[in-house]
Amino acid sequence: MNRLLREDRSAGSGGAGEAEGDGAKGGRWAHNDEFNHDFPARVKLRGRFETYRGTRGFKLDMESSQNTMRAVCVPAADRPELVIETLAKPAVRPGSVRVRVGACGICHSDALTVHNVFPGITFPRAPGHEIAGTIDAVGEGVTGFAVGDRVGVGWHGGHCGRCDRCRRGDFITCRALQVPGMAYDGGYAEYVVVPANALARIPSELRDEEAAPLLCAGVTTYNALRHSPARAGDLVAVLGIGGLGHLAVQFAAKMGFETVAIARGAQKASFARELGAHHYVDSRAVDVGEELQRLGGAAVVLSTVTAADAMQPALQGLGIDGQLLVVGAAMEPLAVPTAPMIGGRHSIKAWPSGTCVDSEETMAFAVRHGVRAMIETMPFDRAPDAYARMMRGDARFRMVLTA
């Protein structure tokens, strides 16, 4: 505990999550004997009042509150819920930094933590892998990052550096990939400790709540598109215009593709065009495959939906050498008619997010070309509501928790 306190002070931490009126900031409580008794102290922590019962005086209580934080956790493997807890503020480790979280996006993949369907998660665990904030402590051996730097962390939350995939330099496929919110506590918390090799710098043009959704939804769609076989001017369709899709349509249009947005219902047509789509296909009104063929056949259909039966018709819309590129996971298998695939030399590929450098490039592109996620923000304490809203499909279009 003492070591922690020293670290906090030497790092000059003055985070918004710390207790108001603490002894270190002015000593007014520490020097007031009136408070050095055993009685409950009301401490304001991130806008909420907590009661701490101390036996050794108010000063010590205040110091211990400096070392706590609020986090929204899944309490146990068999309890798929989110509860607000006061935890020890995590200590920075060698090779890592501690980030004071400014914003954390809520991703559908957070359900993997809530429902314990990702291997190796231990509980309690705070989800969250769209983390944007400011470094408040730097661990031993870390170079290139300093206290006060604005950084983000996405699905790539660290890699082992030793496996065959890392030795090839392909860190996102690391066999021991660390995903924040699964391998360690993620961004549904006031502080996270993150390996320095997973940090993406946030450009000054982006606020934390703007950067956060670009760190998973953004980098996943941007990276998938830029590594796809489509070239400028090719017909690229984005299937679904929700959290991932509304970013994918913007990226596709700004990358110079002839961009098709596919969604359900005529009412989304004008929104799709606002995002930059050149064409809109209402999958309820027309045959998606036929419509894409009428437009010349898609070089790429980027599928952001999470239902296999919604992906299936798009296969008929692929042009020669066309590719179905999957970034949204469906629980059920995808049925594929193989004969047309052979004639059209079609392929199906999936794409997993990107590394911290990919995230930096995603944010740079977004700044340069005006791509932004449309977000709804809620304070951290309302994480359970925000998560439920996302899971119901009601979010327009990314939920972001803010400090």
Ligand SMILES: [Zn+2]
């Ligand atoms: Zn995600």
Ligand SMILES: [Zn+2]
């Ligand atoms: Zn590795």
